Amino acid sequence: MGIPAFYRWLVERYPRSVVDAVAEDNARGCGVDASKPNPNGLEFDNFYLDMNAIIHPCFHPDGSAAPESFEDVFKAVFKYIDALFAIVRPRKLLYMAIDGVAPRAKMNQQRSRRFRTAKDAADEASKTETSKRDYSREGLESKEKKLDSNIITPGTEFMELLSSALHYYVHLKMNSGPGWRGIKVILSDASVPGEGEHKVISYIRLQRNLPGFDPNTRHCMYGLDADLIMLALATHEIHFSILREDVHRALPKEKDSLQGLTMPSNGEGYVKLFENYISNQRFQFLHIWILRDYLSHELRIPDPKVKVDLDRLIDDFVFMCLFVGNDFLPHVPSLEISEGAIDLLMMVYKKEFSLMGGYLTNSCEVDLDRVEHFIQALGAYESAIFRKRAQAQKEWETRLRCCTSNTNSKGVKGSTKLLVEMRSAVDEVKLGEEGWKKRYYCEKFEVVNDEEIQGVQKHAVSKYVEGICWVMHYYYQGICSWQWFYPYHYAPFASDFNGLQQFEISFNLGKPFKPFDQLMAVLPAASAQALPSSYRKLMTDPLSPIIDFYPTDFELDMNGKRHAWQAVCKLPFIDELHLLMEIRKVEHTLTDEEKRRNSLSVDVLFVHSSHQLSTKIFSFCKRNKNNPKLLKAKVKRKIDPAFSDGMNGYICISTKPVQPAEINSPVDGMESITENNVVSVFYKPPAFHPHIPRVPKGVVMHANSVNKNDIQPAPILWHEKTALVQQRRLQRRLPAKSVSGPHLAKLAHQLVLQKCTTEVGKKRKGDWPEHNNTMNRKKRKIKIRNKLRKLN
Structure with a gap:
């Protein structure tokens, strides 16, 4: 699930949409004055943090030892936010969003x-059991135990x-940081x-x-998930x-590690490591307005029968990408x-646009x-794709066997892993045959x-169609059903989508799970310690009526993939x-x-x-200080956007003080806040x-940053690359720096489409000068242009 490889594809296809972010040398620390102009030449109003993209690397960073305590994690999170804030420097709003209880469709993932x-x-x-026993024999303490990252789930004590x-951190920064x-x-x-x-x-939608x-x-917005791009569009x-x-x-600096590092009791050793991690x-920045410019060229419809609307084309692009992953x-x-699916989707879309009558979607409809x-x-195209995939699989296996054979002939062990990986990737279904x-x-x-x-084919198609409708509603209006989910591990084939008009698509909104209910739905028994004792028994007791929900062993289907992480669980x-019925008995x-x-709760606003x-908050509190409703429920007031930089919504108060004089630190080693403001x-x-879903009125559009010369030629469809080797050879033989990237790609594309005809395929000596040829650059350009003219 997810959209694997999408960002890589986007960067390669639309390179101008991505620019490197500029950060001051000390931006990794907390000493940057974020009130100064942004070094990136852009001033941002609102900055949104997908906090789970911060929490996870702070909890289990790649390439180094894990934190030993929650305090380590919290301090690392503070450092990461400092670094990101110093780069973006928002002028109106910082919105920190942590994953709460998810819709059932997400819970399965x-x-x-x-x-x-x-x-x-x-x-x-x-x-590592053997090494642990060795530690025990020598009287040493094992350092192998790590924090369970599964506790990064709503309802746990950690969250x-x-x-x-984070409440403390916001108070700390707003009391001391000028930016x-x-x-x-929020x-x-x-x-x-x-x-x-x-x-x-x-x-964002509700402010518009x-x-x-x-x-x-x-x-x-900060985050690593590719679906952020779809949501932004x-x-x-x-x-x-x-x-x-x-x-x-x-950065090509040495990878810092906690190996050999003496860890002080206050956890500063890990924080020091994490500062180095951030500095690397x-x-x-991925600029959405430039991506829109690219798509306006890429999705140009030939001879359209209806008026072309870029906003609706973009919505259809978002919709099409659902089929490659979400x-x-x-x-x-x-x-x-990785096999050119998005290129295929766009090619078919443009080709069929008029024949199918126009746009696929209208907002969430x-x-x-x-x-x-x-x-x-x-x-x-399915059969051709599967045949090509089978061919590629055989070629990969052949190369792997050769590699294994060479490894064995040299007396080097370790080939077993390669063989296991090769066998696990075998496609038993033999798609295409x-x-x-x-x-x-x-x-x-x-x-x-x-x-x-x-x-099952018809049912899977109907549920999949429900799913794409559900996701579009989720992306464009919000959740239309908390309980809906796709009930299979696999999707049907594209060629099976028949009779869609007969499906009646409707959803019941329902309500979200409680946090402990979600924990029971997503955690394995190995993480039962995150739940109250009465809940744990439902996960671990062999006599539990729902013990079947918590298998300790289960099948991992490689499904034709090569890497273990790609397996279907x-x-x-x-x-x-059944789950909720048993939970209610112990609640x-x-x-x-x-x-x-x-x-469940609501957001918290800090100013x-x-x-x-x-001033509006204080007057509201003063007027309601004796309101008896404060003892039973929150009292709310509509926000005047004239006093909030244009933000709409409601402020709500309860019996808790809105401005306590002192804020105690919940993190060891960090001082309390006195004279809180x-x-x-x-x-x-x-x-x-x-x-x-349209560009709002009054927008000042950016100057066009993409023109037709920036658009790469339509790529050869992956399953049609019958002369891929010849193409690569030709590209290697082309003179260096003689033509620009798009023209070079166009030339290679034309050559492959011509199937390496006699003129090119014979590769007569002198036709294509080698890189070290003494022919000057001007003559090389002329020769390339002549070849293009002949091919065209």
Whole structure:
């Protein structure tokens, strides 16, 4: 699930949309004055943090030892936010969003990841058991135990402590940091339902088209998930950038490690390590307005029969990309981004646009008749793709055998792993060979005869169609059903999408799980310590009526892939009614503290007492200080956007003081805050109103940053690259620096389409000068142009 390889594809295809972020030398620390002009030449109004993208690397950073305590994690999170804030420097709002309880469709992915994490940890533990026994014999203390990353889930004690730490951090920065004093901060922690990035996008959607809304608000969002790009496009906000690490361009400094490092009791050793980890990071901005420019060229419809609307083309692009992967549905088997699936989708879309009658979507509404036409056109390429994939698989196996043979002949051990990897990647279904569709359904959907195949095929298609409608609604309006999920581990084939008009698509909104309910739905028994004792028994007691939901061993289906992390985790789906029924039987055993952790809450808004919004908050509190409703419920007031930099919504108060004089530190080694000048209240967004997926009126558009010379020629479809080797040879033989990238690609493309005809294929001596040829650059250019003219 997810959209693997999408960002890499985008950077290669639309390179101008990505620019390196500029950070001051000391931006990794907390000494930067963020009130000064932004060194990137852009001033951002609002900065949104997908906090889970920060929490995870702080909890288990790659290439180094893990933190030993929660305090280590919290301090690392503070350092990371410092670094990101110093790069973006928002002028109006910082919104920190942590994943809360997710819709059921997302829980299945979370369940798979957490069970897989537990399985990997168990396997690793078994490998290190011998070394642990050696430690024990020598009287040494084993250092192998690590914090369980599965506790990064709503409802756990860790998430509650993290929220408390972030409350303290915001007070600390707003009381002392000049760049923080003039902004608003919203913290949406794990007690607020919804995925972090979707809480952010919901906030953006609900601010649009209301009094005080500024259509030229400059947004920046941090996060690594590729679906952030889709969500940003779906907002139709022009001034939108996504900040993320450049995972391919970390600084070439030595990798710091905790190995051999003496760890002080206050955890400063880990914090020091993490500062070095951050200093090795390089960041990039992906500018959505430039990506829109690229798409306006890339999705140009030949001879359109309807008026072309870029906003609707972009919505259709978002929709098409659902078929190559998202967090809620498995991708269609024939569509892999690494095999040029997005290029194929766009080619078919442009070719079929007029024939299918126009756009596939209208905001969250999906035209199923046109979608059927579109997917059937995709299905026509399935057999060729599978045949090409089978050919590539055989070639890879041959190379691997040769590698293994050479390794053995040299007397070098370690080839066993290669052989195991090769065997695990074998595709038992043999897609592309006669009978592949029947074998697929029998193997993956566990049916045995034609009647069962037909039934499961139709049901899988209907549920998949429901899924794409569900996801579009989620991206464009918000959750339309908390309980809906796709009930299979695999997707149907594109060629199976028939009769879509007969499906009646409707959803019941329902309500989100409680935090402990979600923990029971997604955690393995190995992480049961994150739950109250009465809940643990349901996960671990052999006599538990729901023990089947928590297998300690399960199948990992490589599904034709080569790497273990790509395997399909075939866990049983949770029976929601059965699960909740058993949970309700033990819910009465919860303590008051556990009941609080198991409840849902709302966002918290922070402003400095010097902010003009604070005067409205104080007057509201003063007027309601004797209101008896404060003892039973929160009291709310509509925000005047004139006092909040255009932000709409409601402030809510309770019996808690909005400006306590002192803030105690929940993190060891960090001082308490005295003379606090920060005000905090609950915040609720404006009432729901439909999202208008168009560029808002009054937007000042950027100058066109992309022209036709920046557009690469349409790539050769992956399954049609029958002369790939010849193409590479020709590219190697072309003179260096003689033509620009797009023209070079066009030449290679033309040569392959000509199937290396006699003139080119014979490669007569002198036709294509080698790199060290003495022919000067001008003559080389003339020769290339002449070749192009002849081919055209």
